Amino acid sequence: MTPILVAGPAVEPVTLADMRSTLRSEGGEDALIEALIRAARLLVEATSRLALLEQTWRLTLDRWPRDRIVRLPLAPLVGLEAVRVHDGAVFSTLDPGLTALDPLSDPPRLLVDATAPEPGRPMAGIEIVVRAGFGAAPEAVPAPLAQAVRLLVARWFENRGDALDDAPMPPDVAALIAPYRRLRLT
Structure with missing residues (x-):
């Protein structure tokens, strides 16, 4: 199950103005600073295995796990957007009542009811869309991670x-x- 980014964060954990002040930059290198902020966030996320700011991800499965518990590789989880199952022709959204999200476990887990339909194709028949991150605003990011x-x-x-x-x-x-x-x- 490889996470696929659907929508990245709307803001970065550190503002351009904050970095200009830290770097004592007058503003002539804003594009470079913004690119460095984005690259630094991605490195901190990869190293910590945490989404710093709210972002939407899609996970694809071939079939449900035998125990019907999907262990999600993203944290912290903000919420579950949708679970879709391919019936052989199209994806259909699963009734939310057939799932239960446990965002506090590590890894976060999604319990799928035994009555949820099996996918109608052998590969990539299930899509799970989640939102992960500490929050939507830079202030939601823990201070040590923003400092990193x-x-x-x-x-x-x-x-x-x-x-x-x-x-x-x-x-x-x-x-x-x-x-x-x-x-x-592992």
Whole structure:
């Protein structure tokens, strides 16, 4: 089940004005700063395995799990938008009464009633659309994660074109993310 981004966040966890102030930039490099903010958010999200700001994702399954519990790879969950099942011709939206969402588990879980229909095709017959993130506004993002974004942007802005060490994540940034990082057992 690979998450597919349907709609990204409307804002970033750090504003352009905030980063301009942090970087002491007069505004001539706004496009670069905005690109760095976006890249830093994506890196913090990938490292923490958390969606920082509200965004919509689609998950596709071939069939229901045997126990009818779908373990969702996105957190924190804001809500369930839709569950659709392909009947062999078209997707139909499942009655919300046939599902129960447990957003507080890690990973979040979706319980599907035994009476929910099976998909009518062998592959990609089920779509689950969810909203994930701490909230829609930058203030909803935990302060240490927003600070991790700021530190990455500042590091990249100050070291443009310079070869940085091979460490995948600066230690100070990794330390800010560590308490929030979702662990995965494989």
